[in-house]
Amino acid sequence: MSAESDDDADSSIYANDSSSNLRITQLLKTKPLIDLLKEDKENCKQKDSEKLWYHGRITRDVAEDVLKRGLVRQNSIDGLFLVRESSFSSSSFVLSLCCKGNIYHFQINEVKTSHFSIDAGPTVQGLDRLIQNYQKLAQGLPTILTQFCKCKPPPDEQRYAGVTNILHKAVLEDKAELIQEILKSKYCPSINAKSEWGTTALHEACTYGFENVADLLIRHGANVNSLDRDGQTPLHRCCTANNAGIISILIQGGNANVNARNPKSGWIPIHQAAYQGHLKCLKILLDFHSPYLPRADDDDDTTPLDLAENYEHKDCFKEIDNFECQKVVTHKYDWFHPELDRHSAQKLLEFKGLSEGLFLVRNSKKNPDWHVLTLCHDEKVFNYEIKTKNYRDRHMYYIDDGPFYKSLEHLIQYYSYHNNGLPCALSMSVNTTKELIQISSDEDYSNLIETQRKPDKISPALPPRPDILEAPVTDTTKKHIGSHLTPPPSPTAPSMSPPPPPNHPPPFRQQSVSKAEAAPIELRRIDRKLLKLGREIGQGEFGQVVKGEYKKKTAGKTTEKINVAIKLFHRTAIDNTEDFLKEARTMQQLDHSCIVNFIGIAENDNHELMLVEEYIAMGSMLDYLLDYPSHVKKDDLYLWASQIALGMKYLEEKKMVHRDLAARNILLQDKKMAKISDFGLSRAVGSNSDYYKATTGGRWPIKWYAPECVNYGHFSHASDVWSFGITLWEMFSYGEQPYENMKGIEVIKFIEEEKRLSQPKECPDVAYKQMLKCWNKEPKQRPKFFELNQHFHQEDIYNTVVCREVMNKLRK
Structure with a gap:
């Protein structure tokens, strides 16, 4: 259906009459919903017609081809451009631009959530505003952006604002049944689309306290962690507007992140609740294991307690100041190894199989008041300082920019609920008798981790006994889990955890297979007969480096002789074969004028490896x-x-x-x-x-x-x-x-x-x-x-x- 003309704006749902709560209801008396939805789709498309410069995930070559065809159609216009998704990062983009017959590619980096910049240019919120900025000023680009190669609008989550659609209006009218019909229609707008005010439909439901609508949107896949133009998630919005009833819907129904930071203020939702003085919101967040003393991303490490005091919200201040964390179900004897150094800690975790979330805590050699969390993720070992700070005459523990906690036990328990800056949540520990201990969690809390699945829940671990080593589990020790055993089911209630996905490694294992072994990059191979070795030009990590000649086959039967540098692998370094191949795999992925070009690998008559690179004439x-x-x-x-x-x-x-x-x-x-x-x-x-x-x-x-x-x-x-x-x-x-x-x-x-x-x-x-x-x-x-x-x-x-x-x- 064609879009309405400007002259017919009075009958359009886009009339500047957003204050009327009955507008859609009135229109439904004259038109069926399907017609309104089609009309809405056309109107949104028309209003977004100046933002159709996004081409999704296309390669550099395709982008250049699209621009070249665009130049032919538009008679070589400087500033013709398109935006595409970066092949290196899902959160980054690339601006491809024509100027004076040349095509340039500029990386659009996400500096912080939904905030982007190009090289040393200004940081702007939203891809749409960034492009608008460069349509006015070049600011380091070879020209301003003029016309674009048409495709589609940018992704909803990366926009600053969009077009107010029929779903937004239905939410503002709190029409749950109407929203249900809209969501069922094939003409339904994107559920995460932003309005002209930079808010999603879920943001609006949370702002005005429409619980049924919020629940409906979440069940239909609304993004509970999306940011509005003010940097607020729907959870932040609930805390701002004191709509406590929706908080549990967001967390339990949508897995909303209680640790989500506003990129502008550095606050998480509980900061917002304390600032506004909304005690009920604050209490519900604490019930769902929000940290009670998170630190804002500012120079003062502002906490909710500071905000409640500064803005004289005495009831909130009292609630936070007197807050006692839930009883800990993890204890020092489950994971604390004061005698271990870095190397020994790593060896112990390697011996236990490097399971995801396996950890221990040891003393810091750098500062006697600090500790170090040693953690396994992706079959690697990570180390994080657990620092201490005096906050309001209290000795507090924290990791990086994470929250304050009064004890090591509470800090560890918090990071078993949330990874929040760590590569994964804590799931298992090694005790002093080298047994694996499952970190128990709160049975009533169903949203424990943002990104990692918790292993099946079991009963809390008993204190270690000096006579228990790596023996099989018996009736008196079955709460300790050895690395070769599967945890028993709970005798009182079935596990609430979902079954592991296919091919997911079991939570307890002794041996592991690295990703490199599972899916190695296929290396370019060179026939040894095509290589001629010359004089030594240097010494490498694995042996000598010689100048050589490579007879490179070209089109047909012709060959081209090119100079190459060849790294020769000493026989005595045979144990380092995988390291040698890692360097080759690394180099094969790179293609840049400022990086030495990888050509391939070959084997000599003794099956010793050789790495072939471009020859760099002047050397080091x-x-x-x-x-x-x-x-x-x-x-x-x-x-x-x-x-x-x-x-x-x-x-x-x-x-x-x-x-x-x-x-x-x-x-x-x-x-x-x-x-x-x-x-x-x-x-x-x-x-x-x-x-x-x-x-x-x-x-x-x-x-x-x-x-x-x-x-x-x-x-x-x-x-x-x-x-x-x-x-x-x-x-x-x-x-x-x-x-x-x-x-x-x-x-x-x-x-x-x-x-x-x-x-x-x-x-x-x-x-x-x-x-x-x-x-x-x-x-x-x-x-x-x-x-x-x-x-x-x-x-x-x-x-x-x-x-x-x-x-x-x-x-x-």
């Missing part, structure tokens, strides 16, 4: 700096720094941490092209994470590592930034050794005393300031690689035309 940047310092100008250093940062930015987009960024691992193709190499230590990080936890020992380049790498094996893009700062120092000191002759332990102490490498003699002040930023103690405060690339690309000293042309080509 470190060697060149030491051998030819007079040939290196400041412009060269700025160009190389910009290229290294660009390559590292690409690695970040690929969710890859390098872990060994140093001048020795930067190769020079020529004076105008630097490339990152040596991925022997690189590891991929998870899709929902930005860091990798080292689980094996070995030789580590301590002088290039950030404090969190040395202390906790925590490697991230931020720790790579620290290493980039050390690499910069090597470059601007023309190859000097960082920290001179200091030993590793001396370097660690030097850094912990807040000391940093001094400014090299020939180093400009602006470059040294970037190094200091890279060496910030707090990872979140370090610059991003796109910022570093921008700095060295745009710095005044970096002004040669040739260098700018090189970088502009790379950016394409």
Whole structure:
């Protein structure tokens, strides 16, 4: 059905008459619902016609093809664009843009929930507002955005606002039966669509206290954790409007996250309840295991208790101040190992099978008042500091930006309900007699974890007996669960947990299969006969590196001879075969001008592996700096720094941490092209994470590592930034050794005393300031690689035309 004209607006449900609660009811007297729904769909489509620039998950090649066809149809218009989903991250997007006959691709990064930025440009809430922003000002892009290649509107969750539709209006009228009919129709609008005020239908139901409507929307799949334009979830909205009755519907019926942060205020729902003075909302949240002293994401670590006091809500203040956590059902003797160090803790968890959520707690070697939570996730071992702080004359425990708790036991119990910043919730522990103990949970609470399924519930564990080791379970010890046993069913009630999904590993197991073994990346193989080995050009982690020649087959029967670098695998390193293959698999996934190109692997006559890469003529940047310092100008250093940062930015987009960024691992193709190499230590990080936890020992380049790498094996893009700062120092000191002759332990102490490498003699002040930023103690405060690339690309000293042309080509 065609859309109504503007002249007929009086009869449209989009008439500017939202104050009339009977508007849809009145229209139903003149038109059937199916006609109103069709009309509504056309109106929404028409109002969204200027936002049809989103193309979903298409590849770079397809995007370029769409733009090229668009240029032909629209006669080469500068600013023709489209937006697509990033292939590297589900929360990131890519802006593909035409200017002066060239096509550019810019990463749209989600800085915080539903807030986006392009490179060093402004951070804007909502993809729709971000694009509107660049339709007015270029702000770093080669041109403003003008016309777009038409496809569909952006996803509901990533929008700042949308179009008020018939479902929104029906909710505002509290018409549950009408809503039911709308939701059944094939013409029903998206249930998570945002109105012109930036709210979903569920947000409105929670704001006005329509319990039946909220329940109906949740049962039909409404997103209970979506954010409105003010950064509030539906749960925040209930607490703002004092609609306590809907809170349990959201949590029990929709699995709403009681820990969801408002990205603008840093508050979780209980902050909102305390600020408004809504005692009933506050009590219900506490009943559902909301932390009672969460810390806001601000400089003051504001808690609900602080808000209740500041705004003189005495009843809320009293409720929180006198709040006693539920009786703990986990105890120190189930998981506390004061005698273990980092290595021993890891070995113990490995011995127990690295089951998901398996953990223990040990003393911190760094601070006598702190502890360390050692946790298994994805068959890896993670370490988290449990810090202490004096809050209102009380000794409080906390992890990272998590909530305060008065005791270790309550902290552990909280993280068995919610992962809230940890990679998974706590499910099992190892006690001092090396038995596995199930962490028991509250039987009345059905929404224990946001993302992880709890194992089947069993009775609380008994205190360990010194005579029980790894023996089979008997009648007197059946509450202790060995790693080879299945937990018995509860004698009083059936388990409320769902059965494990297909192929899900059982919660108790001794052996595990790594993901790499389960689904390895198929490597490109090269026939050994096509390789000719030449002179040695260096030594690698596994053996020597030689220059070679590869007869690359091209179209038909012709061949092309190209120079290559070949890493030879020593026979004595045969135990490291998997590590060698990990480097090959890592490199095969990468394709960037600032990263050494992987060609393939081959085997010699003795079945020893060889890794084949592109040949980089000038070799190591470190060697060149030491051998030819007079040939290196400041412009060269700025160009190389910009290229290294660009390559590292690409690695970040690929969710890859390098872990060994140093001048020795930067190769020079020529004076105008630097490339990152040596991925022997690189590891991929998870899709929902930005860091990798080292689980094996070995030789580590301590002088290039950030404090969190040395202390906790925590490697991230931020720790790579620290290493980039050390690499910069090597470059601007023309190859000097960082920290001179200091030993590793001396370097660690030097850094912990807040000391940093001094400014090299020939180093400009602006470059040294970037190094200091890279060496910030707090990872979140370090610059991003796109910022570093921008700095060295745009710095005044970096002004040669040739260098700018090189970088502009790379950016394409």
